[in-house]
Amino acid sequence: SYELTQPPSVSVSPGQTARITCSGDALPKKYAYWYQQKSGQAPVLVIYEDSKRPSGIPERLSGSSSETTATLTISGAQVEDEGDYHCYSTDSSGYPLFGGGTKLTVL
């Protein structure tokens, strides 16, 4: 079955660049989306269609996709960026899938 694979955790110091990857065989033909989930809260869309930012999302969060890997980049990570990040896409038949999530620690 199709899967989206994320690293379980990423850790950076404040001000550094954090990169979270999401790998999936259908990503060359399907958009990737990213959700941020802070502790005890609902997910929030931070990137859609690979690289677009919804209004209100800081410019330091950006997305890109190349071949089978989508990447969420947080430039100059801040403590308030800590949380879980989930990638989302669909398989070749349109079935919706989430990655396993990546816990970002900024300290």
Added chain:
Amino acid sequence: QVQLVESGGGLVKPGGSLRLSCAASGFTFSDYYMTWIRQAPGKGLEWISYSSSGGGAVYYANSVKGRFTISRDNARNSLFLQMSRLRAEDTAVYYCARVIGQPNVENYSDQWGQGTLVTVSS
């Protein structure tokens, strides 16, 4: 602004039933597909069901097909999830979300409720 408020979660015994509700406001509810997504404790997100804007087309994950039923009342701006034959592995926070796009083509959820916890335990 868009608001989605889930309710109806709680503790239920294995084999029991529960009905979740999601009250929508701040947008034209009848224009959008809606979805339920769940998150087991300490785990990732899992899509479980879509409803078309009019409610005539519904989709389910294999894990809940035949046990869960999604429905909506556009006059009351409400989405529902009737859950039956519940199992311990259905324990999760259940989120309703608005869908941009449609199933079987590009689609994603842009607005989420705060979730309601369902615990299945004897």
